[in-house]
Amino acid sequence: MGKDIRAGFGARVAGLCLAAVAASASPSAAAAADPVSFKNHLFAIIHNRCLVCHQPGGDGFEKSGLDLRTYESLMKGTRHGPVVVPGDAFVSNLNVLVEGRAAKGIRMPHNQPPLSAHEIDVFRRWVNEGARNN
Numbered sequence: 001m002g003k004d005i006r007a008g009f010g011a012r013v014a015g016l017c018l019a020a021v022a023a024s025a026s027p028s029a030a031a032a033a034d035p036v037s038f039k040n041h042l043f044a045i046i047h048n049r050c051l052v053c054h055q056p057g058g059d060g061f062e063k064s065g066l067d068l069r070t071y072e073s074l075m076k077g078t079r080h081g082p083v084v085v086p087g088d089a090f091v092s093n094l095n096v097l098v099e100g101r102a103a104k105g106i107r108m109p110h111n112q113p114p115l116s117a118h119e120i121d122v123f124r125r126w127v128n129e130g131a132r133n134n
């Protein structure tokens, strides 16, 4: 199950990459090469899809301790520790959960439609680029 999802996602990403190579002179290809910004890209997704539960009073915060209101609170992680390993989205729990690589029941956002392939890619690139406060 998890394997199928990864394969499907990989295929979509590969498709996007090919499109980017084919159109390497276009502005969108240039944008794809720019580093992901926490403030301008990642936090917009967190704000729309995660924050309702991951702040004090929200279900996600109450159950896990993960507060997603700031860079610092994201990096602090849950009450069990960090969910981000800078530079390594493959092992980062944050990515495991938004990609649905863990048990279906704890895909994030919890009990809601998954993030789009683009949003998942923003999470992945931000972590792989060092999870900076940029």
Ligand code: HEC
Pocket (backbone or CB within 6 Å): 046, 049, 050, 051, 052, 053, 054, 059, 060, 061, 063, 064, 066, 078, 083, 093, 094, 097, 098, 106, 108, 109, 110, 111, 112, 115
């Ligand atoms: C509808 C509420 C809800 C939304 C929206 C939501 N979460 Fe959660 N989140 C939860 C709950 C509940 C838990 C605790 C799950 C558990 O431990 O059973 C949790 C736990 C987590 C954990 C920690 C899991 C662990 O213990 O290691 C991470 C990481 C996480 N969420 C990330 C996100 C991200 C990123 C988003 C947005 C893309 C998001 N969540 C959106 C409810 C939500």
